[in-house]
Amino acid sequence: DGGITQSPKYLFRKEGQNVTLSCEQNLNHDAMYWYRQDPGQGLRLIYYSQIVNDFQKGDIAEGYSVSREKKESFPLTVTSAQKNPTAFYLCASSIRWAAGGAYNEQFFGPGTRLTVL
């Protein structure tokens, strides 16, 4: 089945530790995205990648880092510099970037809930 997978579903971290969230897609999509969602709020963009080996900061990139070494993978690292990391993290992908029409429809993974203890 084609889709986006995120792991783990639930993640607990001690304060001061870095943690990496996994996102994999087998849809052959060029563009991938990371969003953060806080209770009762909409989605805020952390980082996005238009193509392999390229990524750009979104609206709330501070305290996060990403890599895009393979087309199908876009891992997100939540560093100890992120002051309030407890949130629900969503990964998404789209066929292409800024191409218009259906190419920009973003499809989401099931999410990872990160809790900092």
Next chain:
Amino acid sequence: GQQLNQSPQSMFIQEGEDVSMNCTSSSIFNTWLWYKQDPGEGPVLLIALYKAGELTSNGRLTAQFGITRKDSFLNISASIPSDVGIYFCAGLRTGTASKLTFGTGTRLQVTL
């Protein structure tokens, strides 16, 4: 970053009733998307709109791309309990700064 204004924020309706929600912006968008999110899950794409004035249906769902390109509407007819969830609109402007802008969400609860 900007968020779209979505209303109502929440609504309680009875099973069988029709539902309307809308999304407005001060900016023009080229594409409008509507998503539904169940608790603890990722959003699922319901409907995509690409042209001003376009009206598109997906089962009991109908969405419209506003003629001014600054708003969009979603209607759900004859609601059922599984319609419960949060509905998000998202707008997109193509170009070098092409990123989805999300609405604040409408929480729908359906009572029997």
